[in-house]
Amino acid sequence: MNRIWIVMLCAMAGNIQPAYAYTIYVSNEKDNTISVIDGDSLEVTDTIEVGERPRGIVLSNDGKYLYICASDDDHIEVLDLQSKQVIYNLPSGPDPELMSLSADGSLLFVANEDDNMVTVIDTVQRSKLVEIPVGIEPEGIGLSPDGKWLVSTSETTNMAHFIDTASLKIIDNVLVDARPRVAQYTPDGKEVWVSSEIGGTVSIIDAASREIKHKIEFAVAGLRPESIQPVGIKIAADGSNKAYIALGPSARVAVVDTTSYAVEKYLLVGPRVWNLEFSPDQKRLFTTNGVGGDVSVIDLQKQKVLKSIKVGRLPWGIAVNP
Amino acid sequence: MKPLSLIQSICAIVALLVSAASIAQTKLEVDIVYLGRQTQTLKPLSLLDTEVENNGISGSMLGLNDTQTTGSFLNHIYRMEQVIVEPTADLVSTYRNLVAAGKKLFIADLDAADIESIAALDQDVLIFSIRAKDDILRNQKCHPDVFHLPPSRSMLADAVVQYLVWKRWNKVVLVTGRHAGDRAYATALKRAAGRFGLKIVQEKNWTAVPGARRTDSGHHSLQQEIPVFTQFKDHDVLLVADEQDEFGEYLSYRTTRARPVAGTQGLQPTSWHRTQEQWGATQIQRRFAKLANRWMTELDYSAWAAVRSFGEAVTNTGSNEPEVLREYLLSKRFKLAGFKGAPLTFRNWNGQLRQPILVVGPRMLVTVSPQAGFLHQHSELDTLGFDKPESSCQGF
Numbered sequence: 001m002n003r004i005w006i007v008m009l010c011a012m013a014g015n016i017q018p019a020y021a022y023t024i025y026v027s028n029e030k031d032n033t034i035s036v037i038d039g040d041s042l043e044v045t046d047t048i049e050v051g052e053r054p055r056g057i058v059l060s061n062d063g064k065y066l067y068i069c070a071s072d073d074d075h076i077e078v079l080d081l082q083s084k085q086v087i088y089n090l091p092s093g094p095d096p097e098l099m100s101l102s103a104d105g106s107l108l109f110v111a112n113e114d115d116n117m118v119t120v121i122d123t124v125q126r127s128k129l130v131e132i133p134v135g136i137e138p139e140g141i142g143l144s145p146d147g148k149w150l151v152s153t154s155e156t157t158n159m160a161h162f163i164d165t166a167s168l169k170i171i172d173n174v175l176v177d178a179r180p181r182v183a184q185y186t187p188d189g190k191e192v193w194v195s196s197e198i199g200g201t202v203s204i205i206d207a208a209s210r211e212i213k214h215k216i217e218f219a220v221a222g223l224r225p226e227s228i229q230p231v232g233i234k235i236a237a238d239g240s241n242k243a244y245i246a247l248g249p250s251a252r253v254a255v256v257d258t259t260s261y262a263v264e265k266y267l268l269v270g271p272r273v274w275n276l277e278f279s280p281d282q283k284r285l286f287t288t289n290g291v292g293g294d295v296s297v298i299d300l301q302k303q304k305v306l307k308s309i310k311v312g313r314l315p316w317g318i319a320v321n322p
Numbered sequence: 323m324k325p326l327s328l329i330q331s332i333c334a335i336v337a338l339l340v341s342a343a344s345i346a347q348t349k350l351e352v353d354i355v356y357l358g359r360q361t362q363t364l365k366p367l368s369l370l371d372t373e374v375e376n377n378g379i380s381g382s383m384l385g386l387n388d389t390q391t392t393g394s395f396l397n398h399i400y401r402m403e404q405v406i407v408e409p410t411a412d413l414v415s416t417y418r419n420l421v422a423a424g425k426k427l428f429i430a431d432l433d434a435a436d437i438e439s440i441a442a443l444d445q446d447v448l449i450f451s452i453r454a455k456d457d458i459l460r461n462q463k464c465h466p467d468v469f470h471l472p473p474s475r476s477m478l479a480d481a482v483v484q485y486l487v488w489k490r491w492n493k494v495v496l497v498t499g500r501h502a503g504d505r506a507y508a509t510a511l512k513r514a515a516g517r518f519g520l521k522i523v524q525e526k527n528w529t530a531v532p533g534a535r536r537t538d539s540g541h542h543s544l545q546q547e548i549p550v551f552t553q554f555k556d557h558d559v560l561l562v563a564d565e566q567d568e569f570g571e572y573l574s575y576r577t578t579r580a581r582p583v584a585g586t587q588g589l590q591p592t593s594w595h596r597t598q599e600q601w602g603a604t605q606i607q608r609r610f611a612k613l614a615n616r617w618m619t620e621l622d623y624s625a626w627a628a629v630r631s632f633g634e635a636v637t638n639t640g641s642n643e644p645e646v647l648r649e650y651l652l653s654k655r656f657k658l659a660g661f662k663g664a665p666l667t668f669r670n671w672n673g674q675l676r677q678p679i680l681v682v683g684p685r686m687l688v689t690v691s692p693q694a695g696f697l698h699q700h701s702e703l704d705t706l707g708f709d710k711p712e713s714s715c716q717g718f
Contacts, residue, residue, distance in 0.1 A: 095604075095605075114605055114608060135392070136388055137602065156388050157395070175395075175637065178657050178659040198657050198658070198665040199665070226665060226703070227664075
């Protein structure tokens with residue numbers, strides 16, 4: 001009898017928090033803060049002060065810590081999400097911008113925009129493992145799903161470098177259009193999508209042959225082509241065959257079919273849309289709108305923008321904690 | 323894995339080079355000549371500004387470094403030779419010798435007359451002009467071999483005037499200096515005022531020949547002279563055309579009425595400025611400072627953009643032939659990432675680099691033109707300067 005009561009109590013306690021409660025973290029580049037957004041109410045619940053010019057953010061695998069590229073402080077900050085305190089810094093080399101965490105959480109791969117390096121950080125030893133020289137202005141960092149490959153982009157060299165994560169050596173370089181920003185593997189690991197901000201395209205690179213098999217171009221009626229500047233890329237892993245591409249100053253997110261590469265729709269979000277992240281169930285997509293100063297919430301089933309949430313100034317990076 | 327070791331770093335560098343070689347296409351050598359004429363550098367009026375050394379050349383060096391990284395992955399080798407002639411030397415014969423020696427790609431740090439004189443030889447070359455801002459070189463005297471990297475005076479004037487119109491500072495007065503360049507700048511400002519609906523209520527020329535730039539107790543006389551000179555009808559802004567920095571800097575805070583100064587001093591339209599760090603420009607500013615130990619000037623920016631444009635064209639065509647490069651540069655495929663928010667392209671009717679213009683105060687970027695609301699059927703960047711229907715350039 002007592003046991004049943006306990007079970008019931010636990011069930012009730014469980015009901016107080018919805019089953020799919022999740023949290024969205026947004027770095028505000030200008031305010032030096034992280035906005036915390038509740039996934040249910042879609043309200044900002046907290047704003048945490050961090051180091052100078054926070055840009056790329058990544059969650060630890062256990063969801064307890066947030067790694068933050070504090071670009072102007074030249075290190076990665078580790079934010080304890082429970083205490084909301086930065087508990088220590090990782091040595092990243094100058095001007096860290098974007099990063100990826102290895103599947104086992106032991107390595108952080110960081111692009112040092114000012115230093116022409118990709119820095120590999122041992123997150124356990126909290127030390128710099130190696131620096132890999134790449135092209136000028138490294139930016140995007142994309143890990144293959146099997147963790148064997150790292151693709152890094154160089155904005156001024158206009159290349160995607162394919163790095164073997166075992167040897168930490170560059171194996172190949174692929175020339176893409178001007179100012180490549182984000183590199184993202186498809187969930188099956190067969191393709192790498194690279195956005196070119198100034199070129200205005202997304203190159204689809206065949207991961208095995210490392211040849212460009214397609215280039216996606218964009219056009220929005222009534223908008224000058226210069227304003228269409230692809231940056232963030234997210235490719236759905238829910239079988240919907242859709243990818244989402246943030247188009248910068250045009251304030252649009254393009255919805256792309258991943259089999260035909262056709263652009264199906266442009267969703268209006270906010271100006272200078274930078275980066276994107278899915279909700280854990282992949283039913284929603286969140287966008288950071290830099291100049292807009294807000295986060296747009298997109299309902300992916302209806303393909304509609306639900307709401308925009310005011311955050312700090314110049315929101316940039318985004319991470320979702322399930 | 324072990325902590326960072328020097329050997330690992332070295333291995334990584336070697337790996338980069340080895341892999342670069344492994345994807346090597348056919349080796350291609352690209353020779354660029356930086357052709358200039360010695361000029362007397364002006365002492366700036368403000369003590370905060372220093373005389374600039376290697377103006378332009380340092381920009382081209384940075385462009386070369388940036389371009390060579392891509393080149394090293396593709397087995398394209400870039401070389402740049404600097405040929406700077408004496409103030410009175412015969413430039414044409416120097417140029418002729420260079421062309422005879424097989425040089426085809428030129429960065430011309432020259433004034434309009436020199437550009438005209440070398441272009442007139444009609445060689446199989448590309449000349450990237452980085453200094454001359456003259457509208458006439460882009461209009462009546464345009465030439466198919468010559469591309470223009472700096473904005474023309476009319477582009478600069480349109481950029482600042484669009485902002486004044488956006489601010490509804492509609493009434494202006496204009497003070498013009500004693501040089502031909504000042505008059506050309508004033509003409510561009512008047513054209514911009516006419517196009518965008520700004521009213522020039524009064525004009526005056528500043529004819530005084532400057533004395534010593536740095537005198538003891540100089541401010542006493544200026545405090546008396548400038549209010550007398552600036553007794554204009556009511557206006558919102560004082561426009562100044564003083565390209566050689568002879569007097570424009572004296573105007574701010576000394577005018578009869580409390581009015582801001584804009585043009586060659588005060589609020590200035592420019593292709594590049596140290597206060598510009600948007601759109602990733604932080605990196606190029608830092609790279610430049612590391613290389614040259616000074617700030618990057620407009621001329622450096624044009625020189626950088628010139629080398630980068632050559633590089634982009636070579637990278638994407640695999641050729642070093644002027645004709646092939648020219649076609650690529652004028653095509654829709656060419657988009658240069660120039661750290662100003664929009665891709666930089668060339669106008670196919672006169673070879674002018676299409677670009678946003680920064681409008682800056684002495685210590686801060688104020689805005690970037692074109693301004694919102696100035697519309698165009700093709701590119702809003704073409705609201706700056708002579709648009710295709712207005713251009714008198716024939717046969718570019």
